[in-house]
Amino acid sequence: MRVRFFTLFILLYAASLFQCSTSEQQSKNLLVAASIPPLADFAEKIGGSYVRVFTIVPPGTNPHTFELTPGLMKKLSRADLLVFNGVGLEFWLDKVEDNLAGKKIVYAAKGLQILADDLERHAQGNPHVWLDPQNAIYMVKRIYGAFVDVDPAHKAYYEHNAAVLIKEIEVLDQDIMATVDSWSHKKFVCFHPAWAYFARRYGLEQAGVIEKRPGMQPSPGDIADIIKTVKNIGARVIFAEAQFPSQMAEVIAKDSGVKVIPLDPLGSQGQKSYIELMRYNVAQMSKGMK
Numbered sequence: 001m002r003v004r005f006f007t008l009f010i011l012l013y014a015a016s017l018f019q020c021s022t023s024e025q026q027s028k029n030l031l032v033a034a035s036i037p038p039l040a041d042f043a044e045k046i047g048g049s050y051v052r053v054f055t056i057v058p059p060g061t062n063p064h065t066f067e068l069t070p071g072l073m074k075k076l077s078r079a080d081l082l083v084f085n086g087v088g089l090e091f092w093l094d095k096v097e098d099n100l101a102g103k104k105i106v107y108a109a110k111g112l113q114i115l116a117d118d119l120e121r122h123a124q125g126n127p128h129v130w131l132d133p134q135n136a137i138y139m140v141k142r143i144y145g146a147f148v149d150v151d152p153a154h155k156a157y158y159e160h161n162a163a164v165l166i167k168e169i170e171v172l173d174q175d176i177m178a179t180v181d182s183w184s185h186k187k188f189v190c191f192h193p194a195w196a197y198f199a200r201r202y203g204l205e206q207a208g209v210i211e212k213r214p215g216m217q218p219s220p221g222d223i224a225d226i227i228k229t230v231k232n233i234g235a236r237v238i239f240a241e242a243q244f245p246s247q248m249a250e251v252i253a254k255d256s257g258v259k260v261i262p263l264d265p266l267g268s269q270g271q272k273s274y275i276e277l278m279r280y281n282v283a284q285m286s287k288g289m290k
């Protein structure tokens with residue numbers, strides 16, 4: 001009898017060990033899908049060694065005209081957590097909502113104050129919230145909350161990582177503030193209204209945009225307006241973007257005698273962190289605004 005008890009105890013003990021190691025295994029394999037590179041970066045930094053993250057909109061792709069492929073759809077259906085921006089940026093979501101039923105989705109921008117935008121694809125307002133570092137901190141907190149919901153066992157680990165990241169973004173914010181304060185120019189013209197939240201945060205003005213509707217060429221009237229704006233604000237540069245064709249910006253720049261400087265509101269997967277991305281953009285802007 002005693003021997004049997006002992007065997008049972010050993011078996012139970014072994015089973016509990018096994019259970020521990022499988023749940024450990026599962027958390028290590030937490031698969032997270034993030035719609036754009038800045039959100040993937042936040043998810044990677046918060047999740048650390050317990051998550052694998054992939055970006056849905058491929059690097060160099062315009063998220064406003066992006067189409068979800070069947071391959072990506074399959075990958076999405078395997079994800080444990082989906083990290084989305086919200087504010088209509090994931091416009092392709094309508095088509096696949098049924099496939100994602102029951103999935104844990106966090107909309108990182110939910111609850112933020114959203115700026116109006118009359119763009120066709122931006123019907124819910126301007127989606128480029130992450131380009132204000134204070135908004136980014138808010139989004140980091142929401143993503144952290146979602147990780148804790150999905151994997152409460154590693155709350156302390158996620159909390160620590162999120163706190164470290166938030167501190168780094170605070171430093172970034174202060175650095176940008178100091179740099180922008182030193183600029184003599186406060187108004188700019190850019191390719192599409194990506195920099196509205198950035199401008200609001202640092203006391204700048206997005207005076208004009210070249211592409212008012214995603215994927216559509218500006219009309220001759222639009223171009224004339226932009227050239228006028230460039231002259232009126234005394235701009236020395238036009239900001240273009242990595243995800244958009246730059247020919248139109250080149251034409252306008254040539255006509256108004258200014259230079260084209262590329263910016264990147266998204267970054268490319270694996271190449272730049274959010275913080276590196278923001279520092280790159282501010283350095284680029286400095287060339288025309290100093």
Ligand SMILES: [Zn+2]
Nearest residue numbers: 064128192194
């Ligand atoms: Zn955009």
